[in-house]
Amino acid sequence: MSLCQSYVPNYFSIQDILATQEKVPCKFEMQVKHLGFLDPGSDKRDIEIGTSIELPLWMASVLNSQRPSIAEVGLPKIFKEAYRDIMKADPCVVDLHKLAQYFYEFGMCLCMLKHRESSEISSVLVESFKQRFRQILDWAQHSTIEVPESKKLDETEKMIYHMGREVGSSLYLWLTEGGSLITAADMVIQHKKMKLTQKDLLH
Amino acid sequence: MPLTLTQRCCHLLAPLIPFTVVFIHLSDDDGVRQVFEEMRGLYDQNVAAANDSTADPDGTAISSIAIRHAALERNKRCLMAYVFNRSKKLRNMRWQFGSILPPEIKANLCEPEIQWFNSYSKCLARYMKSIGGQGLNLAQDVKPPKSLYVEVRSLIDYGKFELDNGEVVLLKKHSTHLMSRAQCEPLIIQGVLEQINH
Numbered sequence: 001m002s003l004c005q006s007y008v009p010n011y012f013s014i015q016d017i018l019a020t021q022e023k024v025p026c027k028f029e030m031q032v033k034h035l036g037f038l039d040p041g042s043d044k045r046d047i048e049i050g051t052s053i054e055l056p057l058w059m060a061s062v063l064n065s066q067r068p069s070i071a072e073v074g075l076p077k078i079f080k081e082a083y084r085d086i087m088k089a090d091p092c093v094v095d096l097h098k099l100a101q102y103f104y105e106f107g108m109c110l111c112m113l114k115h116r117e118s119s120e121i122s123s124v125l126v127e128s129f130k131q132r133f134r135q136i137l138d139w140a141q142h143s144t145i146e147v148p149e150s151k152k153l154d155e156t157e158k159m160i161y162h163m164g165r166e167v168g169s170s171l172y173l174w175l176t177e178g179g180s181l182i183t184a185a186d187m188v189i190q191h192k193k194m195k196l197t198q199k200d201l202l203h
Numbered sequence: 204m205p206l207t208l209t210q211r212c213c214h215l216l217a218p219l220i221p222f223t224v225v226f227i228h229l230s231d232d233d234g235v236r237q238v239f240e241e242m243r244g245l246y247d248q249n250v251a252a253a254n255d256s257t258a259d260p261d262g263t264a265i266s267s268i269a270i271r272h273a274a275l276e277r278n279k280r281c282l283m284a285y286v287f288n289r290s291k292k293l294r295n296m297r298w299q300f301g302s303i304l305p306p307e308i309k310a311n312l313c314e315p316e317i318q319w320f321n322s323y324s325k326c327l328a329r330y331m332k333s334i335g336g337q338g339l340n341l342a343q344d345v346k347p348p349k350s351l352y353v354e355v356r357s358l359i360d361y362g363k364f365e366l367d368n369g370e371v372v373l374l375k376k377h378s379t380h381l382m383s384r385a386q387c388e389p390l391i392i393q394g395v396l397e398q399i400n401h
Contacts, residue, residue, distance in 0.1 A: 011283070012288065014288060017281060033267050034267055059273060059277075066266065066269055182388055187295070188392065
């Protein structure tokens with residue numbers, strides 16, 4: 001598995017698709033006909049000028065890139081100044097899983113929209129990653145239980161955590177057994193476990 | 204019209220996120236069909252709006268066309284990602300389970316996926332046959348072998364197993380054997396045997 005699961009250059013990346021599905025507030029500067037259903041709060045046929053709706057990021061980037069732009073894209077809560085200050089103060093205590101599951105990917109896509117606060121967002125992303133990475137590395141190398149610490153992590157961090165664990169355990173295996181031991185394939189083992197649990201459920 | 208555009212597409216993808224499940228979920232043919240319907244609807248509306256643009260003096264129709272078009276592209280991307288990621292999983296399964304999939308997993312695949320799996324297996328077999336004149340099994344010796352023979356323990360009642368030299372071994376649960384590494388490797392990978400480690 002590679003770390004490069006993000007959009008550039010991967011069109012098929014699920015992670016990127018889900019990250020760009022996160023919502024951002026948009027304020028319409030133009031009337032848009034026949035798409036009133038996008039605003040769940042109204043039952044009008046058209047979207048009027050001045051309406052604010054939370055729309056997924058991929059749509060917001062289209063609205064933003066049209067000339068003249070159809071809507072002004074704002075910042076989601078997690079990237080507003082108040083939250084940026086929290087992230088600056090101590091990123092390690094923030095529960096990203098609850099606040100923004102795709103914090104980094106989403107943030108990077110958001111920066112591409114050329115919002116006037118983009119540069120601050122990107123510096124917050126880098127800084128908080130630096131700080132949190134140490135903690136993740138520590139957990140991945142030293143924890144013995146399966147998941148509990150990873151509850152506070154965003155998806156990218158979870159991936160790093162899992163990779164760290166995998167690499168750690170294969171290094172351990174190589175050091176103790178020399179690596180020539182043939183073992184059953186991962187999927188086969190999983191499949192067996194699944195069958196066992198299904199059996200338990202039936203009884 | 205759906206409550207939110209392309210929302211359904213993301214539901215298709217959710218079970219494919221890495222780390223959530225190793226296995227393939229039931230193929231969501233219904234979901235795919237619904238997405239297609241949504242796309243057809245969007246396309247028809249766009250064609251209608253484009254043909255009707257003469258009746259739209261202030262040019263606002265273009266913005267709704269742009270939004271619908273973006274939704275179409277988005278849906279296309281989601282569907283492609285769905286198909287691509289499932290076949291990627293299937294490809295991994297070919298290497299782990301071998302050319303015959305367990306029935307529980309096969310039941311979760313749709314017809315084209317089974318065809319794809321079979322043709323991938325065939326391709327792979329043809330390729331392995333073509334290497335170096337007499338062929339080379341790429342699935343063998345994935346880890347560097349240190350000895351010709353290994354001690355193995357049977358994990359299940361597998362039954363009779365014929366060796367290359369014509370001898371027949373009875374693989375009973377908990378029985379141990381000394382077998383040639385090349386012959387028992389596929390069985391270990393499939394979880395029939397377990398290598399005994401001293």
